[in-house]
Amino acid sequence: MNHSLSYEEIFDRNYGVLTLEEQEKLRKARVTVVGAGGVGGIAAIQCARMGIENFHIIDGDLFVPSNLNRQMLSFASNLGKSKAEEAMRILKDINPQVKIKITADFITKENAEKLLSQTDVILDGTDNLAFRVIIHRAAYKLGIPSVWIAVTPPFRGGVMCLSPVSTPYEKALRHPSAGRGLTDELEKQVIAIKDERARFSVSKGALADWSDKYLRGEKAWAVISPVANIVGLLASFEIMKLIILRSDLVPVYSPRLLLIDMASNPMVSVQSPADGSWDYTKL
């Protein structure tokens, strides 16, 4: 195509919902997405379509067939390819002006602060609970707001924004590691929360057979496309709120939580925990 696209042309339809000043804030904002999978992928796409032009995508994984059931960046044609590199290609196809830094590697205790430092918002779209602690600890230390998400069988999920002045991640989600050094033993205890979530999800309608197999390592985390994607959509909306900072559009800061249960009425609600923190095994 010869036609060169202008920013104003692409985002013309945003005006009226967003002011020009807010659009400019989005254009200049830097968003880091850790994990370009089921939630991170669609959230990155939404951010690009809202006019965000600066991204850092961090993911050391490659696309595999079981990603196709939900991950919006995955296609039969890019199986085996780097998620971070494919995210860059796809986001640039939405807005060729986007500037994307990619890190085709995983976040670790050693590199977290360095990788997450040059950004305005961090989306944690990872699925290992120990890694998530590392991400939100680094964000807190760096003074950068971060967005936590959860996708839980059968039809549940959550989105929560964290900032240096809101309830810290591990406290809000009642982690055994809260306020302590992250030892190998504590990492194991944190990771074990996910096993409890698998057990609890049966009471919400997930198959007991799946839960048993998940706990034995025979099956991966169960998720269907619309649930992962609605979580990603809601997370992208929170990212927008964290960037434009409109006084009547306050992000859902911890310990408040955007709760999603597509089998309940309402399907999405903002809730505060009764005693200041959430039992993560039930989210």
Added chain:
Amino acid sequence: MKKLDVCGEQCPYPVIKTKKEIKELPEGETLEIITDYICSLESIHAFINSAGLNAEVEKVDSSKWKVLVSKNKNE
């Protein structure tokens, strides 16, 4: 044969460890990776293929897999 047991470890640790071991694997040697998590098996397999190497997967039992990968001098 070098062995890497990543049983009990969740993604992405098994892939991170596999990457490191393969990088350090001498030419002509074989690495045996044991995992008990299907998600890790899929990721390890994809990584080995992307590195241009061949992975041989063997099911040890209902939730344990052995992955053999060689750095063949002729490849």
